[in-house]
Amino acid sequence: MSDTNCYHCGLDCNKNEISFDEKSFCCNGCKTVYEILNSNELSCYYDFETSPGTIPTDIKGKYNYLENESIVNKLVEFNDGDISVVEFFIPSIHCSSCIWVLENLSKLNNGVTTSMVNFPTKKIRITFKNERVNLKQLVELITSIGYEPYISLDDDAVKNKKIDKTLIYQLTIAAFSFGNIMLLSFPEYFELSADDFWLEKYKFLFRWLMFVMAIPVVFYSAKDYFIAAYKGLKHKMLNIDVPIAIGISVLFLRSTFEIILNIGSGFFDSLAGLVFFLLLGKFFQQKTYNFLSFERDYKSYFPIAVTKIVNGKETSIPVKDIEKGDRLLIRNEELIPVDGILIAGNAAIDYSFVTGESVAVIKQSGDKLFAGGKQTTGAIEMDVVNTMSQSYLTQLWSNDVFNKTNEITIKNITDAISKYFTIAILAIALFAGIYWYFTNPSMTFNVVTAVLIIACPCALALSAPFAIGNMLRIFGYKKCYLKNAETIENISKIDTIIFDKTGTITSSDKTQISYEGKVLNNSELSAVKTVLRASNHPLSRLLYRFISENTLNVEPLYFDEILGKGIEAKIEGYDIKLGSASFVDSNLINNNETSIYIKINNDFKGCYIFKNSYRTGVKEVFETLSKKYKLVILSGDNEGEKPYLEKILPPNTQFEFNQKPENKLEFIKNMQQQGAKVMMIGDGLNDAGALAQSNVGVAISEDVNVFSPASDAILDAQLFNKLPAFIALSVETIAVIKMSFIISFCYNVIGMYFALTGQLTPVVAAILMPLSSISIVVFVTLVTNFISRKL
């Protein structure tokens, strides 16, 4: 860090410091933001946090497509001619100052009526007047202050998807009824003498009130259990919902009979309590991460519109309307939406989101461009070869894996045990019924229903939701975000772990550069660096930053950059040739690695090799995991780094190189057919198929807010070395659930004693039911917290 930091974004100002208003800024963008905020009296933005802003990006022309009516209509949520409402996802919202400045948009532009930020989901909802401002100006405004909205093809499809709140309503009703029924059932529990006058007089009122309140609990709150039980039976499966549904209906019917025939007060409080606890477990398990999406496919990564050139004129068209043969203009930092052929311009395509490879690929006119790459140096023109759905990358999504419908055959640990459980319960009820029929027939109904009631596996059904729900939270807190509860169970079952290489076990934001060859002296290094300064090639820029010598104060006498080959330059008496092996010296053979060769004064010096640096702890992670799991490296790259990897990774690791996205998918499918339970760890869109096919797909993400392909779990890249710990913890969680199963069986045995001897009175049920549920919840919560403390 140097002495001056940018007033806006807090970054090091380096050499090109800009002074304005007695403050220093690192770039013009930051200065502009300051100017905008300052002139609108929003400068106290800077008081909230020191350097809260982000660096605005260059956006000229990028949002021209927002002038296209049909695209605007797709984005805008509401438009009545005067006023429009639009909602944007803004990944860069990160602190309270962001909320403040974004909610004061109306001060920056008088066309904005209101703007509301939803911080957890990183969304802003803007209401604006159509006559004063249009969507394009609006987007440019918020982009210019550093909050670029993320507009993708995905925004085009689903809109206004409602959050399902049914569970909340069901839970509320159950809680409401539970509380009130408990209150109303108390008098009879504390009945001291059977002929209490007041109680005799009012107990009918109390009982019928309880009955009325129990009706919505059974028919609304608990309806999902009946539906699930019915579906399970239809598929000949005894899932956990079957005994629950039996329990609930028996509770309700017996209680109703009791109050109609005036035998007793019924079990309405236990019934409501049971449903309440069950729903609470369900609710607790439903941990969702608002700001994450586990369903992203290429659509949420691809742009919504692209610039098409027709007769030399630029027009914006939706990406879906691209046709074969169209001429497209791709600006700097824009994404290539379809496969095509480069026609004009310097193309340096960054495929990091697709392959994880951080170094951009240089293409020349006539080269084929694949969809999914991001252009990084200036504008290019390309001819379309394939439409979007037929492009090399997007074809992957037509595979059946992505059209899997949710079947209810998913067997979780609770359902697996409930099969035996249900059969046992029914058998016990049957034998008890037969026994009592011959000893005391009047007790038969009582005992059989009591067995079914007490066996209702409330504690059993609660173990898994609370254990897993709590784990989900702990994982999320540690930045490993799981899609749903099943993921933990699936992780605990895996026996094979497959890693993608680039971007997964290598870090995509750091590149290691090493030099091989004759040592260069200081003045030679300075000369090389000066030459590199003039080049825009991504490798040149990386190398420029890598060489620590100072640049010379002279410009090269001669400079020629041949695209895709290298640079030839004359400077200070040096004759420098930089570039690919064949360009520098035809006798050299390319070593299969990304490298820059150097020749000075016709003397070959050596080469700089660019390697993706491996994430910290890769070696340890593999060593730990290799003890328990079969490990595979599945990479789309060539075998260049195989020798190195073989050296650092455990000997039983399997290597598969040159795998296309479809190959990866097939590879996993084959393994699964051989009975393997596979966990795939990948990062890019090219792993999407493999992630979907695998039993557990884990996406590694440098920035969880930006983009990750559809997966079951998203792991923050910095926590890669914690991977074994997460896996071990999932296995332990399942062990905890099994332990709590044993405890809940104990409760059932106790309850069964009361039931079989015909002693199950409402008060016993009312004590036993909540006691077992609460103690199970406490047990699993404490134990899961305990085992995860080392994380």
Place this chain on the structure above:
Amino acid sequence: MEVVYITIGVSIVVAVFFFIIFIKSVKSGQYEDTYTPSVRMLFDDELVTDKKQKQTK
């Protein structure tokens, strides 16, 4: 003791009233974002003091 009819009636009416209020607030989206309003509330003050400072200058 007929008063029991009234007290129970009242208590249930009150309970149902709060129940309906809660359902309404869930429907209106009050619980969807529980963080931002807490921050927003603090900013209203900041803006006012800022303006005052400008005036006194």
